[in-house]
Amino acid sequence: MVHQQAIIELEGFPVIQGREALAHEWMNFLQDHQAAVIETLPAEHMRVESLFSTTINGRLYLFWYSLQSAKGADVSTSTSWVDQQHVAYWRQCIDEGQPSLKMKLENHFESTIDH
Incomplete structure (x- = not known):
């Protein structure tokens, strides 16, 4: 069961036009180094992190x-090599001059069944 003070977010960020191939390289990098990524999650108090992509009006x-479980360390301050590469990709790919698409959580349901 998720702690009542869990932070649940879903937010989308536009990729700089022309850098779509680099963004896909970034996602492949994270997949290829999944074990190293998972090792960094406890510092961020991250229980689950999932990445999705979509194209909206021709933009990735x-x-x-x-x-x-709580607000954790900021990934940009991490000394982990995988986090540092992740942040470098972010800076090269994400168009911070455009607004992100932040979804508002309306409801959260979780089963009490142990898997």
Whole structure:
């Protein structure tokens, strides 16, 4: 069961036009180094982090779904090599001059069944 103070977010970020191939390289990098990524999650109090992509009006967006037990360390201050590469890709790919698409959580349901 998720702690009542869990932080659940879903937010999408526009990729700089012309950098779509680099963004896909970034997603492949994270997949290829999944074990190293998972090792960094406890510092962020991250229980679940899932990444999605979609195209809206011809523009690639990368979406992050996250479930944190509490506000954790900022990934940009991490000394982990995988986090540092992740942040470098972010800076090269995400168009911070455009607004993100932040979804508002309306409801959250979780089963009490142990898997």
